Amino acid sequence: MTRTQAFRAATALATVALAASALSACGAGGAGSGGKKVIGVAVADQKSLFYVAEVAGIKAEAKKRGYKIKLVSANNDSNLQIKQVNDLITQQVGSLIFTSQDSTAAAAGVKAANAADIPVIAVDQRPENGQGKLATYIATDSVKAADQLCTWMFSQIGGSGDIAILHGVLGSTAEIQRTQGCKDALAKNKNIKVVAQETANWDETEAYKATQNILTAHPEIKAVFAESDAMGLGAAKAAKAANKQIVSVGIDGFPTMFDGISQGLTQATMAQQPYKMGKIAVDNAISLMTGKGSVPKLQYQNTVLINKDTVGNYKATQFYGPNANSFK
Template sequence: MVLRKKSVLKTLIPLAALAIVAPLASCGDSAGTEGGGGDKKTIGVSVADQKSLFYVAAVQGMEAEAKKRGYELKVTSANNNANQQVSQVNDLLTQQVGALIFISQDSTAAGAGVRAANQADVPVVAVDQRPESGDGELATYIATDSVKAAKDLCDWMFSQIGDSGEIAILHGVLGSTAEIQRTQGCEDSLKEHPNVKVVAEETANWDETEAFKATQNILSANPNLKAVFGESDAMALGAAKAAQQAGRSGMTFVGIDGFPTMFAGIEAGLTQATMAQQPYKMGEIAVDNAISIMEGKGDGIAKEQYQDTVLITKDNVATEDVKTFYGPDASVDQ
């Protein structure tokens, strides 16, 4: 059974108490037409960062759809700083954007931004991360079904190691939607594979370097380790590189994202599988939904819109096009 570390959550909880203190301009029906007084109708976008390939691709999808539809985007990046993101959301709202597309740094801190948008009558389209229940009203939530993705991926990984043996798990940012759901999905798979034992868990915060260092320690303490489930591609790549440096061959490393770098890793035999997400498409959907809502046509939009993932292994990595998932600028050479 997976025993998730919960201590990091203590650092996140105080963020839920953050309040938006700057005064809000009136952002009612007029925001749905001009948005900030500009010549174009405007959508605000608040993104956790613009370093992650997932978020870069999502914003590119948003930009492409907005340009096609004649809408302006105001994009802010919080550089993985939850406090900064709360401030940026507040700034967007004072500019009277017609809708807010929100990719939050973490699900707890997101509540303050959603509540502020609700108070300003600005609809919120959440992407990837879901603000915690009770923290405000979302127009819709667009994301990967991370529970299913992790369940299917762990099922595949366990089959590769003969449905028995020792594995390690590298967690993303504790308390984030993706971390919670991907942990749950692998736990569901573990229940069906009682001979697979989790002997080590570390939090690497979606980061390749952190995963590399964590896996070095895991490998030293667990000479019989067969596989590592990285809850993101970056962490899976970091783990695989640590094993390569340590001369530990024959292990299985899997992740979730479908990054171009992971496609390259699978082609090279460094890693073995990923569940490819569709961030570019999610960005397009987010803007399409925001425009529909601003134009008074959003009644038919589902509250939850989960996008499928595709299992990428050595068997299909050469035939699946990474551009399908990460947009026209994506390349396995990235």
């Protein structure tokens, strides 16, 4: 983050905090407000298939339960998301389902909702400790998933050799945890060497370009651990274009990754459950708004290893909802 970006983020955070304090004094928000039947939903974007599936699950469960949602998408703009969350608070939503863009937006959004007495259900991303109070956190155990996936990947290259890592958005919860998970696997596999690391921000095109550069500088690499499926596909396509045989893996379980594995383009993914997470988030939101039922503080969802041996046993719709194939 540049100094200018940091200044703007800090200014935006301070603005939201002041606004939230004013709202709290007026009694806005909370389970007892006029917005009791309305759930606010703030997500980082509606481009990532994970977030599209999450929102699909939210909409389906809210409709089933007779609740309305107010949905905003930040288009990966942290300052915009801070403003959007503040706007939801002024509309007196009864709860907030929050998938933050980054730590700045997460901290500001949670603090503002706390000040307005609106319970926060965080999905996928969460603020660091001390940055506000969450009612619950629903996510993939990305440390465990990355450890398992990298361990599998290392076995596919014979337990030794050079690899590259493609990181997601630096500082995001998923990026931190998936990096740690692969580090844990590396600690148990001393003959694996990381010779290149690039940031591709969860994006296929960025991953394609990054992998091109990596393959030019390190033509000997045997595998690429991409921290998302989009980046895994980008890496695989770059390798194919360069006539290189590498093992390329990702984490998500996108329908496109199922196809890539079936076609032999990519080798594996850890499938997450965003549609289910969206449904759980709505169920939790209603419990918090009505005071009926308990909500666990932490709710990790399991992942499933999808590779050439297992891809025929699963369908993307099991993880991304009934409309998963329309996301391709």
